[in-house]
Amino acid sequence: xxxxxxxxxxxxxxxxxxxxxxxxxxxxxxxxxxxxxxxxxxxxxxxxxxxxxxxxxxxxxxxxxxxxxxxxxxxxxxxxxxxxxxxxxxxxxxxxxxxxxxxxxxxxxxxxxxxxxxxxxxxxxxxxxxxxxxxxxxxxxxxxxxxxxxxxxxxxxxxxxxxxxxxxxxxxxxxxxxxxxxxxxxxxxxxxxxxxxxxxxxxxxxxxxxxxxxxxxxxxxxxxxxxxxxxxxxxxxxxxxxxxxxxxxxxxxxxxxxxxxxxxxxxxxxxxxxxxxxxxxxxxxxxxxxxxxxxxxxxxxxxxxxxxxxxxxxxxxxxxxxxxxxxxxxxxxxxxxxxxxxxxxxxxxxxxxxxxxxxxxxxxxxxxxxxxxxxxxxxxxxxxxxxxxxxxxxxxxxxxxxxxxxxxxxxxxxxxxxxxxxxxxxxxxxxxxxxxxxxxxxxxxxxxxxxxxxxxxxxxxxxxxxxxxxxxxxxxxxxxxxxxxxxxxxx
Amino acid sequence: xxxxxxxxxxxxxxxxxxxxxxxxxxxxxxxxxxxxxxxxxxxxxxxxxxxxxxxxxxxxxxxxxxxxxxxxxxxxxxxxxxxxxxxxxxxxxxxxxxxxxxxxxxxxxxxxxxxxxxxxxxxxxxxxxxxxxxxxxxxxxxxxxxxxxxxxxxxxxxxxxxxxxxxxxxxxxxxxxxxxxxxxxxxxxxxxxxxxxxxxxxxxxxxxxxxxxxxxxxxxxxxxxxxxxxxxxxxxxxxxxxxxxxxxxxxxxxxxxxxxxxxxxxxxxxxxxxxxxxxxxxxxxxxxxxxxxxxxxxxxxxxxx
Numbered sequence: 001x002x003x004x005x006x007x008x009x010x011x012x013x014x015x016x017x018x019x020x021x022x023x024x025x026x027x028x029x030x031x032x033x034x035x036x037x038x039x040x041x042x043x044x045x046x047x048x049x050x051x052x053x054x055x056x057x058x059x060x061x062x063x064x065x066x067x068x069x070x071x072x073x074x075x076x077x078x079x080x081x082x083x084x085x086x087x088x089x090x091x092x093x094x095x096x097x098x099x100x101x102x103x104x105x106x107x108x109x110x111x112x113x114x115x116x117x118x119x120x121x122x123x124x125x126x127x128x129x130x131x132x133x134x135x136x137x138x139x140x141x142x143x144x145x146x147x148x149x150x151x152x153x154x155x156x157x158x159x160x161x162x163x164x165x166x167x168x169x170x171x172x173x174x175x176x177x178x179x180x181x182x183x184x185x186x187x188x189x190x191x192x193x194x195x196x197x198x199x200x201x202x203x204x205x206x207x208x209x210x211x212x213x214x215x216x217x218x219x220x221x222x223x224x225x226x227x228x229x230x231x232x233x234x235x236x237x238x239x240x241x242x243x244x245x246x247x248x249x250x251x252x253x254x255x256x257x258x259x260x261x262x263x264x265x266x267x268x269x270x271x272x273x274x275x276x277x278x279x280x281x282x283x284x285x286x287x288x289x290x291x292x293x294x295x296x297x298x299x300x301x302x303x304x305x306x307x308x309x310x311x312x313x314x315x316x317x318x319x320x321x322x323x324x325x326x327x328x329x330x331x332x333x334x335x336x337x338x339x340x341x342x343x344x345x346x347x348x349x350x351x352x353x354x355x356x357x358x359x360x361x362x363x364x365x366x367x368x369x370x371x372x373x374x375x376x377x378x379x380x381x382x383x384x385x386x387x388x389x390x391x392x393x394x395x396x397x398x399x400x401x402x403x404x405x406x407x408x409x410x411x412x413x414x415x416x417x418x419x420x421x422x423x424x425x426x427x428x429x430x431x432x433x434x435x436x437x438x439x440x441x442x443x444x445x446x447x448x449x450x451x452x453x454x455x456x457x458x459x460x461x462x463x464x465x466x467x468x469x470x471x472x473x474x475x476x477x478x479x480x481x482x483x484x485x486x487x488x489x490x491x
Numbered sequence: 492x493x494x495x496x497x498x499x500x501x502x503x504x505x506x507x508x509x510x511x512x513x514x515x516x517x518x519x520x521x522x523x524x525x526x527x528x529x530x531x532x533x534x535x536x537x538x539x540x541x542x543x544x545x546x547x548x549x550x551x552x553x554x555x556x557x558x559x560x561x562x563x564x565x566x567x568x569x570x571x572x573x574x575x576x577x578x579x580x581x582x583x584x585x586x587x588x589x590x591x592x593x594x595x596x597x598x599x600x601x602x603x604x605x606x607x608x609x610x611x612x613x614x615x616x617x618x619x620x621x622x623x624x625x626x627x628x629x630x631x632x633x634x635x636x637x638x639x640x641x642x643x644x645x646x647x648x649x650x651x652x653x654x655x656x657x658x659x660x661x662x663x664x665x666x667x668x669x670x671x672x673x674x675x676x677x678x679x680x681x682x683x684x685x686x687x688x689x690x691x692x693x694x695x696x697x698x699x700x701x702x703x704x705x706x707x708x709x710x711x712x713x714x715x716x717x718x719x720x721x722x723x724x725x726x727x728x729x730x731x732x733x734x735x736x737x738x739x740x741x742x743x744x745x746x747x748x749x750x751x752x753x754x755x756x757x758x759x760x761x762x763x764x765x766x767x768x769x770x771x772x773x774x775x776x777x778x779x780x781x782x783x784x785x786x787x788x789x790x791x792x793x794x795x796x
Contacts, residue, residue: 057678077681086682093676097740098668106672109665111685113693116664162683 006068008033008197009054009085009166014063014073016049021397023049025221027063031166031197036188038208038229039201041218042241042453043298043344044424050218051168051201055087056080068165078111086164090171092151094143101126101139103154107161126161133157133187148275149180156187166197173207174299175276185211203298204242205233217241220426242297242453248460249479262320263288263447264309264339264415269317271304278304279315280471286415291441291448293458293479296468302451303344305468306417309449310334310341322414336364338414344423344451346404350393354384354403357392361410370410377406380436398429402436409440418450422457430457437461455482509648513641521644525712527753528647532654532705533726534733534745536698539658541731542740543667544694545674546595550606551702551730553590556613556722558583558703560624563716566632576707583703584696591695595688607724614722629717636711643712650708651746654701659742661697670694671740732774738784747785 012028024046031037041047052058054065056077065073072080094103104126105118130136133153143151159167172188173181188211191198200208205215209229217225217238225235232238264286271279279301286292296302308315311331319326326334335341349357358377362370378385381402387395392403401421408416422430434457440446441461452458459465459479467475467482475485513521533555540548562579566572594605617624624630637643661667672680673687681687710716720726729752737748752770759766781788 055682057681076686077678078684078686081682081684089679089682093679095668095671095675098671102668106668107683109669111669111689113666113689116661116666118665158683 006033007031007066008068009199010064010066011050011054012064014050014053014065015061016046016053016058017061022221024053024060027218027221027223029216029226031199033165033195033197034192035214036192036198036200036212038205038212038215039199039218040203040205040208040215040232042203042423043420044220045218046221047201047218048170049221051087051170051199054080054166054199055085055168081162081164082111084165086159086162086167088152088155088159088167088169088172090174092143092155094151094154096142096144099140099142100135100146100150100154101130103143104129104135104157104161107158129157129160132190133160134183146275149176149183151275152176152180152184153187156184164196166199167191168199168201170201171299172200172202175273175278205229205238206297209233220424242455248456249462249483250460251463251478251480261288262286263290263322264449265320266305266309267318267320269305269308269315269319271301271308271313271315273304273313277471279308281317282468282471282473284466284473284476286447286449289445289447290463291450291461292464292466293450293452293462294466294468295452295455295458297453300468301471302468303419306341306343306419306449306451309417310339335411338412339417340408340411340413340415341417342404342408342419342421344420346400348392348400348404348407351391353389353391354395355388357403357407358384358410361407365410365412369412373410373412377409380409380439381406383432396429398425398433401425401429401433405436409446413446415447415449418448420451420453422452422454430454433457434460459483506652509652510645512648513644518640521640523753523757524750525640525644525647527750528651528746529705529709529712530729530733530753531651531746531749532701534730534737534749535654535658535742536701536705537730538734538739538742538745539662539670539694540698541734542742543662543670543674544691546691546695547603548606548695548698549603549727550590550609551698552722552724552726553606553609553613554583554587554699554702555706555709555726556610556617556718557586558706559710559716559721560617560630560706561703562707563630563632563710564623566634566711567630572634572636572711575711576704579707579710580700580703583699583706587695587699587702588692591692595691595695610722610724610727614718617718617722625717627718629715629719631715632710634711635714636708646708647712650705654705655743655746658697658701662740662742666690666693732771732778734784735778736774736784738787738790741784741786741790744784744786751785 007030009031014024014027016024027050029037039047039050049058053060056075059074063073064071067083067085070083072083095106105122108122108125109118130139133156135150135153135157138146138150143154169188172184176184188198200212202208212229215227215229215232216223217232219241224237224241225232262285266282266284268281268283269279270281282305294302294305304313307313309319311326311329311334321337321339349360358374362373365373383399384403384406387399392400395403405418405421421433438461450458459482462479465477465479465482466473512524533551537548537551540546558579561582562575565575565578570578590606590609594602597605618626636646669685670690673685673690677687706721709721713720733748733752734745736751737746738744755770756766759769777785
């Protein structure tokens with residue numbers, strides 16, 4: 001290991017605002033040659049923004065980024081790349097009409113307008129790199145014909161070609177099989193052996209624990225913990241962010257008695273994104289009137305599951321709704337038949353007012369029905385009552401989430417699908433949201449399917465719980481049993 | 492370049508047929524092909540921006556028009572044709588740069604909108620300064636390339652072949668590869684150390700250079716620079732159709748598209764108003780059923796998956 005004492009990358013006071021939202025606040029860390037740092041945090045924690053700030057894709061509002069002593073904060077991306085920072089993107093976007101070899105050669109070309117032909121050594125070097133990442137057999141194939149793992153290998157090859165001092169890897173293992181994970185771990189280890197500094201950006205500690213020397217955990221744009229993977233996993237704040245505080249559970253036993261009246265039945269579905277497997281033989285059911293939670297870390301497949309139910313992504317297998325198959329039905333028809341999804345991205349109409357957003361949700365209702373539904377919702381979420389005339393984009397994160405749920409409820413769903421409503425919300429807001437869900441459950445016969453990473457939020461109202469891990473359902477049961485059986489192994 | 496080598500016999504055959512056309516083709520069709528060849532250069536220049544740099548430029552006629560009118564104005568001021576052509580090309584490049592520098596900072600549809608507005612501004616200028624530019628009637632120039640249909644044809648054919656050789660060569664070079672990368676994924680290309688703006692600006696300049704030259708040549712071919720032949724938005728639409736029809740990102744497909752559009756337009760002239768409708772419908776069908784265009788379909792990669 002070379003250069004072990006000179007920090008290759010020194011970041012301090014890094015801050016980035018998007019409008020009123022502080023995406024990254026005062027983040028600092030140091031990386032030395034031959035070291036692997038894990039940067040983890042749930043969706044919306046700001047980890048991706050940190051990566052973009054280091055790469056120069058976004059300009060920091062404050063702070064310093066030093067590469068081997070040179071200040072690079074605020075430089076354009078191509079200069080930062082030439083100075084020695086490389087990135088392996090999660091989603092590869094290779095040139096589709098060029099071969100694998102040509103794609104690697106691209107990364108070896110100088111940034112010149114006048115060098116019309118590549119120098120002879122480029123071809124040789126590209127072949128060597130291809131061999132090293134395991135693309136030797138597919139040199140002359142074109143990317144659209146390659147399996148997912150090979151596309152990731154190609155991204156890795158392009159990063160290797162630039163011989164960067166610091167390599168940023170975004171979600172290194174997402175969508176890979178265990179064998180492929182082992183291959184990629186070896187490649188990343190190879191960076192370390194060569195004296196590069198590597199940053200692995202991921203949702204959770206678990207997936208990168210075996211590889212990293214240190215982990216930096218982020219939440220709401222701030223650093224919440226730093227240390228070895230073990231230390232971070234045991235850290236109280238980290239556990240609270242990922243799992244929440246003490247787990248409460250109040251399943252309604254009387255629903256069990258009614259069992260068998262399945263409203264929604266998902267039967268062994270598989271979903272692929274291109275070549276990446278997002279869901280594998282997932283089966284679950286939701287009975288009428290039940291509140292079912294699907295818990296799992298980011299990237300486990302929750303959103304994909306909900307999108308399959310809503311008809312937004314194609315799937316193999318079958319999904320039954322009130323006895324009929326949902327195959328070949330359009331998303332609009334599925335929504336009209338009563339399955340209403342409240343997506344994690346919220347999808348509000350930012351320039352329309354709170355009231356207009358709600359009215360849009362109630363378009364298909366008759367006027368008196370709409371008025372009644374609106375009155376009930378404004379009572380359920382009093383804050384929306386005060387904010388009726390305000391454009392949705394000006395609401396706080398928590399208020400926007402309540403509006404998104406209220407708008408979904410305006411459609412009078414038979415099944416409300418809530419995808420990660422806690423995304424990026426502060427703990428106080430979670431409590432308000434949780435109370436509203438509690439009232440919803442107590443006062444209406446509504447059926448709810450909730451997807452959550454935050455277990456403390458997902459469990460108190462749940463009658464039944466599924467755990468989704470790496471595209472598969474690994475546990476099913478009652479929330480009281482969850483605390484005993486799954487509580488410790490979840491992170 | 493392997494593509495070029497493999498198809499060398501075909502290319503030589505096409506060149507021979509093209510160059511010998513005045514020997515066996517009537518003057519009327521020589522004229523039609525002359526126009527089509529200039530149009531082919533318009534379209535190839537546009538494909539370099541659209542297909543490679545990934546920028547939708549709705550103002551190709553801004554650069555063509557600048558080239559045509561600048562050359563015409565200089566000719567009226569007493570300069571010879573070669574100097575006028577160089578001046579026209581220079582005007583197109585400078586105008587193109589002035590347009591691209593601020594416009595390339597914009598993302599998505601805004602770049603296209605700015606280029607569209609530039610054409611409208613040029614149209615306005617031509618009408619406002621009608622005393623110099625001839626306004627909507629057009630500006631006559633004292634010199635013409637030649638009065639012989641054959642010589643005019645050879646000028647156009649030679650210009651097309653040289654432009655095609657340079658633009659195609661560029662598109663398959665290392666520079667073309669980098670340009671495609673910047674067009675497809677800005678951030679990805681920058682992360683590999685490529686100055687995206689530099690490469691796109693260079694593409695814009697090259698596109699402007701050939702557009703301006705072609706515009707100047709059209710002026711001296713017809714003896715007139717007019718809004719209808721070099722600036723009008725309907726020319727832009729035809730360029731777009733020619734490129735998409737022939738095959739985006741193929742450069743050479745643009746020639747095919749241009750010849751099809753001009754030739755079909757002439758052949759169908761007897762059916763009057765229906766003419767444009769039929770040509771557009773055929774082009775539309777090709778675009779819908781063969782989104783990679785005629786040449787893109789012929790040269791589609793045949794990989795075993």
